[in-house]
Amino acid sequence: MxxxxxxxxxxxxxxxxxxxxxxxxxxxxxxxxxxxxxxxxxxxxxxxxxxxxxxxxxxxxxxxxxxxxxxxxxxxxxxxxxxxxxxxxxxxxNKARPQLDWQVDDDFMNNLKSDIDIGKSLDDKILKNEVKEILNKMDYKYSQVLVLKFLEEKSYAEISDILKKPQGTVATLINRAKKQFKKELNKNV
Amino acid sequence: MSEKNISQKVLTQIKKEKIEPTTKFNLVARDYFIWLMLFLFLMIGSLATSVVIYMIENGDWDLSKQLDKSLLGFVFATLPYFWLVILMFFILILYYAFKYTQGGYKYHAYSVVITTILLSIILGLLFYNIGLAQVIDDSFNEKVPFYNKFLNNKQKFLTQPDRGILTGNVYQVIDDNSFKIKDLHGNEWLILSKNKIERIDLLKQGLPLIIIGQQKDKEVFEASRIRPLIRKTRQFFHQRVMPMHLNLRIERKVI
CATH class of the missing domain: 1.10.1740.10 (RNA polymerase sigma factor, region 2, helix turn helix motif)
Structure with a gap:
């Protein structure tokens, strides 16, 4: 063929x-x-x-x-x-702990903004740096779901199938990740 | 490796190393193996549940008052921990095995554990009603050396003469008011009844009895109530009442 x-x-x-x-x-x-x-x-x-x-x-x-x-x-x-x-x-x-090095691009920022109120008054460049710093510090269990949700744009069902976790657990992880993210953002900004 | 030729690299490696997809047969066999293990774990858990039900039914809970214990305290002291530990162990490994099934990850741990417990109770009741629980308990009594010594707390609990309760086998009937028994530890006791023993049928040699009363001397016990140490069993849904065996292994050693 x-x-x-x-x-x-x-x-x-x-x-x-x-x-x-x-x-x-x-x-x-x-x-x-x-x-x-x-x-x-x-x-x-x-x-x-x-x-x-x-x-x-x-x-x-x-x-x-x-x-x-x-x-x-x-x-x-x-x-x-x-x-x-x-x-x-x-x-x-490699006997290493998983670590992310977030690439905060415009698509990601737009996806994040549509879901989390991250403030509009700040300069986009400063905001991107803040976001990157917070995401790099986050627990891996939270950051991996955020990657799939906001960067790969996967649905809850797909994330559940990828990570082999129940959908309810995925929803909880995303919720907690967003809360942790907002808390850190409020501290920094 | 360049981005352009990764598919070529992968296909070359597949050809060079003669890599083949795992056959469907192997995958189906693996699935069947996991489900077979799950079935076996569920059966073992259910058998453990049936013995727990059997022991609870034969709990002699009314004796808690005699031992100045609350019913809850008595229940905790005599619970069949050995079987409960077995049950919990198999529920846990069943949960881990279930996670390896194709869609197992979609279910929350608590829903898998609760479903397993419910299934174990349903099957446990079925096994108890066809008499399997008693067969298991008897087999363990006979064949597992530590089972009675360490794991069956109830008989030890019912041999506390200083607290007014004694359990033992009748070995000599003296008259209508007195007889002798050997307790769980092989000690001989002279039992004196305040009144004439009306249920003379209980005084058969070798029959295990629970005697409630008061310790009068080192080897003398005054009985105010005597009753057979019985066990309620079921066989194919019919209830039977049988004398319970005391741990003869310990008796023999002491004698």
Whole structure:
């Protein structure tokens, strides 16, 4: 099948096609490479080479477990879950604690502003620096849900499937993360 | 590695290392194994629950007054902790095993634990009603050396002559007012009844009795009330009343 035709297939259909012919798996890799690379950067402070090694391991794991993919899930949730676990494993191998180095871009600020009242009177540049400082200090359990909610723009159900936590727990974590964030912001600004 | 060729790199590695997707059979076998483990843990937990129900039903709770204890104090002193610990242990490992099922993570810990407890109670009642609890308790009494010595508090609790309660096996009937018993620790006691013992049927050799009264001397006990140490059991939903065995292992050692 030609690449152009395969591009029209859904992720879930491509999983079945990859099982029939491994070269079809390249379409899934191309589709998710950029998204996952950005995600790994967001939830880790790994250097570029390590991020690419993590990604390669992720795609190999995905290929090995194609038969385990549950079609009730979204493929994106499943591949994000594998990526998240791979990052945690990498931290364990390095005997380090997960640390985020937040990239506070305009999209993120807009998403955050739509959900949390972070004040409009401050200069955007100062605000961005404050936000970045607070986010870098936050507990990992909170920052990982904030990444998925405000940067990856995932729904509660998707975050639940990615982190393998009940939706109620995800909602609680996001709520607490927002409260912690606001408290720190009020202290700093 | 450049961004452009990651798919090529991955496909090359797949070919070079002959990586194959895990077969469906392996995945299904793994799922079945987890569910089989869950079933086994639930069954063990339910059997433990059935023994707890059996022991509660045979609690002799009315004797709490005799021992100057509140009912709650008596309950806490004689609860079947061994079986409760087994039950809690299997509920916990069932919860952890459940998390490894495909959708297990979607459920809160408390909902999994509460459902497991409810299922254990329902199945425990069923096992108790078909007589399995008694079979388990008897088997442990016979085959597990430490079971009675350390884990069955009730018999020890019922052998406190200084507090007016004594439990033992009849080994000699002297007359209508007196007989001899051997208690849990193998000590011999002369039992004197204030009045003529009306239920003479209780004085069968080897029958375990609970005697309520007052200690008169080192080996003499005055009985104001005598009753058989019985256990209520069920077999296929019919209730039966049987004499309860005392821990003969300890008796033999002392004799």
């Amino acid at each position: 030609r690449k152009k035709e395969l591009d029209n297939y859904s992720d879930e259909e491509l999983v079945s096609l990859s099982l029939e012919n491994q070269s079809n798996f390249a379409i899934l890799i191309d589709r998710y490479e950029g998204l996952l690379k950005r995600y790994v950067f967001r939830i880790s402070n790994f250097p570029q080479e390590d991020v690419e090694d993590v990604l390669q391991d992720v795609f190999i794991k995905v290929y090995q477990n194609l038969n385990a993919f549950n079609h009730k899930l979204k493929f994106s949730s499943w591949i994000y879950r594998i990526t998240h676990n791979q990052v945690i494993s990498q931290y364990r191998r």
